[in-house]
Amino acid sequence: MSDIKIGVVSCSGEECFGGTISRLATRKVLEDLRLGEAVTICLPLFIAGGEEERNFAKVYPTVAVDGCSKLCAMRATEKYSGKVNAVVKVDEIIGKEKALEKVVSLRELPSDYMELVDKVAQEICKEMDKISSDILKKQAEEELKNSGECSGGCCCCGCK
Amino acid sequence: MDKKTAILPCNGLDKCAGCVSREIAIKLQEEKNAEIICPVLFRVADARYNKVASENELIVIDGCNTRCATKLASEKNLKVSRKINVTEASKQYGIEIQSKLQIGENEKKLIDMILEDILKKDDSNGENSSILFPKVLDYEIYKKDKFIFRLPKEGFYFNENDVWVYVQGNLARIGVTDYVQQSLSDIMFFTPPIVGSEVEQFDEVGAIESGKAVFEVISPVSGKVIRVNEALLSNPEYINENPFEKGWIAEIELKDFESDKMLLLEFDEYFEKMKRKVDEFHV
Ligand code: SF4
Numbered sequence: 001m002s003d004i005k006i007g008v009v010s011c012s013g014e015e016c017f018g019g020t021i022s023r024l025a026t027r028k029v030l031e032d033l034r035l036g037e038a039v040t041i042c043l044p045l046f047i048a049g050g051e052e053e054r055n056f057a058k059v060y061p062t063v064a065v066d067g068c069s070k071l072c073a074m075r076a077t078e079k080y081s082g083k084v085n086a087v088v089k090v091d092e093i094i095g096k097e098k099a100l101e102k103v104v105s106l107r108e109l110p111s112d113y114m115e116l117v118d119k120v121a122q123e124i125c126k127e128m129d130k131i132s133s134d135i136l137k138k139q140a141e142e143e144l145k146n147s148g149e150c151s152g153g154c155c156c157c158g159c160k
Numbered sequence: 161m162d163k164k165t166a167i168l169p170c171n172g173l174d175k176c177a178g179c180v181s182r183e184i185a186i187k188l189q190e191e192k193n194a195e196i197i198c199p200v201l202f203r204v205a206d207a208r209y210n211k212v213a214s215e216n217e218l219i220v221i222d223g224c225n226t227r228c229a230t231k232l233a234s235e236k237n238l239k240v241s242r243k244i245n246v247t248e249a250s251k252q253y254g255i256e257i258q259s260k261l262q263i264g265e266n267e268k269k270l271i272d273m274i275l276e277d278i279l280k281k282d283d284s285n286g287e288n289s290s291i292l293f294p295k296v297l298d299y300e301i302y303k304k305d306k307f308i309f310r311l312p313k314e315g316f317y318f319n320e321n322d323v324w325v326y327v328q329g330n331l332a333r334i335g336v337t338d339y340v341q342q343s344l345s346d347i348m349f350f351t352p353p354i355v356g357s358e359v360e361q362f363d364e365v366g367a368i369e370s371g372k373a374v375f376e377v378i379s380p381v382s383g384k385v386i387r388v389n390e391a392l393l394s395n396p397e398y399i400n401e402n403p404f405e406k407g408w409i410a411e412i413e414l415k416d417f418e419s420d421k422m423l424l425l426e427f428d429e430y431f432e433k434m435k436r437k438v439d440e441f442h443v
Contacts, residue, residue: 012171014185014198023173027261042172044199044228072200079204103196105186106179106263 004135006128007060008038009046009084011073018067018090018099021113024106025090025120026065033125037132047076057081061135063088063127065120068099086127093119165194166212168202168238169221170229176257176267177223177246183263183271184221184244191279194219199232206236217241217394219278234348241394242278243351249274252354277354291331291411297404300431304438309338311431312404317421318430319362321378324404325424327417332381335408336368339434341400343441344370350396352388353377353410359385361420366409368399377409381420387411 010026013019030038041056056062057077064074064084074087091099094116104110169185172178188194195216197209213233219242220229233240250257255270263271299310316324322337341347349369359365365379366388388410392398399407414420425433 010173012173012198012200014169014171014182014196015201019198023179026173031261040174042170042174042178042223042228044170044172044178044232045174045226047200047203048228048231049226070201070205072198072204075204076200103186105183107183107268 004132005037005039005060006034006131007056007062008040008065008124008128009043009056009062009073009077010040010065011067011071012043013067014103015070016068016099017101017103018094020067020103020106020109021094021099021116021120022065022067022073022088022090024113024117025088025124028117028121029124029128033121034128038128043073043076047080054081057084061085061131063124063131065124066090069096085131088120088123088127090120093123164216165192165219166197166209166216167194167219167221168197168199168213168229168233170199170223170227172223172228173261175223176259176261176263177250179223179261179263180246180257180267180271181221181223181229181244183267184246184274187271187275188219188278191275199229202232202236213238219244221246223247230349239394240349243349244274244278245351246270246274248351249354252357277356280355291326291328291333293326293328293333293408299404300427302431302435302438307342307438309342309434309438310404311337311427311434313427316404317380317424317426319378319380319424320433321362321380322434323378323380325380327381327414330414330417331386332383332412332414332417333408334365334377334380334410334412336375336377336399336403337430337434338403339437340368340375341403341407344368344372344375345400346370347396347399350392350399350409352393353385355385355388357385359383359412361423365412368396379412380424381412381414381417383412383415385410386413 008026010022011019013023062084063086065088066073067090077084167185169181171182185196202209218240220233220240221244222229224247297312302309318324322340326333347370351367353366359379361382363379364376366377368375389408
C-alpha cells in the first residue's frame, strides 16, 4: 500500500440509478477495497464550501465517479477545484439504459446491484492504481535526477 | 397531500447524515409523490429545476450543521416550507447515527421517525387549535428609536430567554417576544419542534433564523408538543408581524405548570427586564 491518498468524488445521484451505483461503489472503495488510501468529500459541500473544500482536487489527485453523461462530479470538481485525473463513467460500465433508471432507496436495491457496484468499484480502483503508479514513477524519476544518477544503460543526459 | 412537493436534500456522501438525508428524500418521493432536486445538478445546470423548486412546497433536508442544502436554497432565493436537519433530529430523538456511511438499524429508525413526523404534520394540517386564545390583546408599548416593543399585559408568562407562554387548563401556547424578532430582524426560516416530542422546561423547542442569526426557542414549560404553527413554515415573517398572535410557535400539553411557573416572569418583571435589554444592547 502506498501512502498516496487519492480523492474520489462521486456524483450525488438524484437523477438516476447510475448515481446510486456511483455512491455505493465509491463507498465500497473507501470503506473496503482501498481503506485509508481513498478520501472523499460531499459533493454539495465541495460546491457550497469555502477555500478549504475547494482545494480538495488541488491537494489530492482525484477520480470523479459519474452516474450518467451529465458528468456532474467531473464538471463540478473541475469548475470549483481543479482538473480531475480520471473519470469513471458508470453508464459506460453498467449500460446506459440501466444507468438511467430511477433512483432507488438503499433498502430496496435490485438483486443485481452488487454485481454492478463491484464492476464500478473495480474500475475506480484501477484508475486509483494507475494514478499512484504514475506518481511513484514520477517521484522516482525526480529522485534520480536530483541525485545525479542515471538509471543505467546508455544515455545522453551527461551523467557519469 | 395534493399540493406537489419538491425536496432538496443535501445528500452528502462523506457523512452518514448525508446518506440519511437522501434516504428520507427518496421515501418522501414515493409517499408524497414529491420530486427530488439533485443539489449538484441544480447548481451546475439550474434550468432543470428552477420551476419545480419555486412553484411547489419545498422541503429542505440537511445532513449536518454545514447546511449545504439550506445554503443552496437561500442562494437561489427559494421559499422553504419545511427544513429538516438530520443531525439535529437525531439529537432530538435520542438516536445516535454512525460515522460510517452505512444505513444501519439506528439510521433506519431515525429515517422512519422523521418521515412519520413529516407525514403526520400533513394529516393534521388545517386542524383547529384547541386552545382558546384571546382574540384581542391589550399591549404595553416601549419605544426605542424607530423600534416598538409590545408586551401583552395579561395572561402571559415569560422566561429570561424572551419566550412567552399563554396557559389555558393543561394546554399552553408559546412564542417569542418582540425583543427577539426585532433583534433578528427579517426572519427567513422556522424550524418547528417535533409534534409528539416531550420537552423539559428550558429545552430547545424549535428555532428561527434570520440573515443575522439563529435563535433557539427555549421552552418556558415542560410537556408534550401537540401542535406547531404550520403557517410559519411557509410564512416565517408572521413572527416579525406579530409574534404574540399569528407568529405563535407551538402548543404544549403541560406536565407540571405549577412548578414551571416558579421559574417564569410575569408581565411587570419581564417588561422591566426587556426595557433594560433594549437600552443596553443595540438592536
Ligand atoms: S449538509 Fe453536511 S452532510 Fe450534507 S452535504 Fe453538507 S456537509 Fe455533507
